[in-house]
Amino acid sequence: EDQVTQSPEALRLQEGESSSLNCSYTVSGLRGLFWYRQDPGKGPEFLFTLYSAGEEKEKERLKATLTKKESFLHITAPKPEDSATYLCAALYSSASKIIFGSGTRLSIRP
Amino acid sequence: SQTIHQWPATLVQPVGSPLSLECTVEGTSNPNLYWYRQAAGRGLQLLFYSVGIGQISSEVPQNLSASRPQDRQFILSSKKLLLSDSGFYLCAWSLGTAAYEQYFGPGTRLTVT
Numbered sequence: 001e002d003q004v005t006q007s008p009e010a011l012r013l014q015e016g017e018s019s020s021l022n023c024s025y026t027v028s029g030l031r032g033l034f035w036y037r038q039d040p041g042k043g044p045e046f047l048f049t050l051y052s053a054g055e056e057k058e059k060e061r062l063k064a065t066l067t068k069k070e071s072f073l074h075i076t077a078p079k080p081e082d083s084a085t086y087l088c089a090a091l092y093s094s095a096s097k098i099i100f101g102s103g104t105r106l107s108i109r110p
Numbered sequence: 111s112q113t114i115h116q117w118p119a120t121l122v123q124p125v126g127s128p129l130s131l132e133c134t135v136e137g138t139s140n141p142n143l144y145w146y147r148q149a150a151g152r153g154l155q156l157l158f159y160s161v162g163i164g165q166i167s168s169e170v171p172q173n174l175s176a177s178r179p180q181d182r183q184f185i186l187s188s189k190k191l192l193l194s195d196s197g198f199y200l201c202a203w204s205l206g207t208a209a210y211e212q213y214f215g216p217g218t219r220l221t222v223t
Contacts, residue, residue, distance in 0.1 A: 097144070
């Protein structure tokens with residue numbers, strides 16, 4: 001069964017303290033890897049799509065990377081407004097739907 | 111640009127009552143449409159998806175049903191709600207071609223009492 005696992009479940013950082021979130025996925029048949037941001041009480045907001053190992057995408061303080069077995073969301077010099085839950089999801093060639101991980105709750109202290 | 115709407119935003123219903131949640135998409139044609147449920151502190155559980163009018167695929171057997179009466183309208187229903195139906199319901203759309211990323215609506219918070 002295809003799986004997406006995110007770690008850590010929760011991460012608390014000081015403002016300006018850079019870190020990375022991890023997303024591990026079932027390798028076989030991956031067609032795309034997605035990152036979303038979700039604020040409390042709101043729908044997920046699309047951030048990035050990665051299609052192949054070695055690919056990187058950036059948006060402001062966020063950079064997403066993809067290797068052959070996992071993806072990382074790097075957060076550089078985060079600010080309190082970066083606090084949110086970050087979701088990873090994967091699309092497989094065997095299915096027409098994407099599978100979501102359970103997310104990482106990120107909290108940035110001023 | 112594309113916009114997705116969901117209503118109502120919040121709903122409190124007694125056990126055994128019916129349910130109807132509506133989702134509409136603007137600014138695109140023939141989207142793939144999805145219903146998800148998110149329990150507190152949990153990931154997204156896919157409930158239904160649709161690739162066209164009248165075409166519904168169910169992912170989780172339960173007392174919920176979905177319908178797509180129009181190209182850009184997706185409805186989630188139940189004849190009798192259970193306590194376990196409480197949660198945050200999200201509708202999403204995608205183009206379903208080369209780009210598979212999904213875009214989500216604002217969600218409906220359902221509390222069954």
